[in-house]
Amino acid sequence: MPADVDMKIKDDEAKKDNDTPTEETKPSVPVSPVAEIKTNVTLIERAVSTLEPRFTHRVLRTLTSLRKKLNWKVLKEAIEGVYPADSATKTHLLSWIPEVPAEETTSSMDIDPPTNTTTPAPKPVTQEPVPEAEVYLRLLIIHHFLTSPSTYQKAGELVHETVDKMQAWNRRSMDPVAAKVWYAVERAYELGDELANARPVFLAAQRTASLRHDDETQASLINRLLRSYLAYNLYSQADKLVSKTTFPTSAGNPQYARYHYYVGRIKAVQLNYTAAHESLQQAIRRAPLPATAPGFYQAVHKLSVVVEMLMGDIPERGLFRHPVLERALSGYFEIVKAVRTGSLSQFQATLAKHASLFEADKTYTLIARLRQNVIKTGIRRLSLSYSRISLRDICVKLHLDSEEDAEYIVGKAIRDGVIEGRIVHEKGWMECGGQKGGYGPEVAEVFGRRIAYCLELHNQSVKAMRYPLNAHRKELADAEGAREREKELAKEIQEGGDIDDDEPGLGEGF
């Protein structure tokens, strides 16, 4: 059984490969990319044969780091090593790889020597690997195509061919890889500057995926679609997509985080700030660590800061001292300061100063909506510090244009419940009513909301926990064993009882 032995060796290697990230501190010999691809292919094969998507996920986790190490020579070697010599798939895949330029060979030579020590001597491969492996290799080739503008065209072609093949195979074990391929599809379209044209492709694929219960692809595709809609500011279409589809609950955390972020953005535009805030909180909670994915972390926080202010809250000061966020949020911090002090002139100045930044972040219109919040905060502060203040003074303090405006604005603030008080028109002043007592049904309501939030948090965390597959079998086996023991015990007791029973019997015999 040469194949079996082969698997074993590679298993060990896989373990070594998995151990390296944990021991990265010591200068370990880097695994050559070729060897890494080969082990990955075996892992994928194992995933397919044992029906454990876990292995495939492990492979895909290394995708980002592996992507940077790729070059044509590596890919060529990997493909040649994975496929048997006379494989049709091999020749087809190799046909996509251009001639290896001279400098690349030299650069990969540096990495090559350790390869010989870690990879076993090349054995003749006799078996054709599973289609999943082919898709994985295709994915690597696409990613490499996408690194230079001259090959975007080819990436687009290969992407289409790969997608067609994936759809034709229709294998559930391929789903995790397929989801990644869709990302590559989007990237290929985007770099070719025709993201809008990708939408029909995605929509069709999304329908197929949901019919096939292909959760991973579905999750990936919904995010692709939302992103494409939002890139073109098509909020109403994006909203319709969200309301018409259900995001698969089994999707991974990164996809979920993205989805929540997009939903949060849509809701914020539609003035549904509470829902937006909730979604953004979920996105932050599910996002990868700030150090690994700083871009996403910053983007979510930018939006969340604005939404929080639109809700009338002031974000925490500590947030702006976070090492990842400090620089990115500096413009937002100034806006927060302006809103907090209720200074309209400062707010306008900051808005004008950072206009291009907010425009790039697509938060400009949201921030412009904060104007009324600034005024409300200002009036609130005045109402708290004065028991009676003339409209003229309000006008001066808040930099309003005229007393007439001030009267209307204060009137609206009273009606909206921002402040307690009334206007005495004849004398031209505002009288501020005393504060309400601190107790009442509204306190209970706020308390209830807070409890609901905590419970929701707990439930979400429970849902986010992951359990190893089939772990309950072991428990079942244990339970089985326990039942067995119990039976024995019962039997013994019964027998013991018999003895007990016997004794008097014995006595009787006497």
Next chain:
Amino acid sequence: MPDLGSLYRDLQSSFKAQPCDLKKCGTLLAQLKVGLISAGLLVPQEEANPKDLQIARDILEIGAFWSIRSKDIPSFDRYFSQLRTFYDDYGTILPPSPREFPIRGLNLIRLLTQNRIADFHTTLESLPLPADSLTSNPYISHPINLERWLMEGSYSKVWNAREEAPAEEYKFFVDSLMGTIRNEIASCEETAYESLPLKDAATLLFFTSQSELLAFAKQRGWQVNLSSGTITFSRKGEEKMEIPKEKLIAANLQYARELEQIV
């Protein structure tokens, strides 16, 4: 399509004529729309000749203006949704239309007068303009300013801006907008004042004559004291504090159930 061509010229001339012949335009538009449908241009499909598309867009734009002039808002709505295809999807193929932003601005005002603020913002967000240059486009900045003033309560600014409309058609919305504002102001006054002199109330509500004010006051159920010349607003008595028993019970049961799940 010679028939469409002559109809189109007819429509253009009767639309431009002073005063515009609304009735004739209406009948012409109806005929033209049938023509457009049979030519497959009303909802353009596949590859259509850009020239034809431009004419179709022109017809629809005239239709949109015509609906405003004849004060038919639902019809404007229909024309606008048909036009969106031309603006959004064929924007790169067709030369930009000078009427595009006036019509988009009108649509924004329409949303504003119907108090559909969420839609207003969604539409604003999807405009094909960078956000910080929105204010430099007169057709768009007008509705944006109106919305801002409405939201912060600067009603007098809205009132003053009604004459500054960038296009003739914008004024058709002014009346309904003023109605909205008056109701807003009235509800503010009810809570913010105890009583108001009649004269001041009239200026606050932008009424020019006392009889208008009295009719309005009657409609809202205000007590008018003509001898002293004041309006008294009936205060809704301080709401009695009541403990919402059922709600509390429901909440507590909910907590119990959740705790059960945790423990």
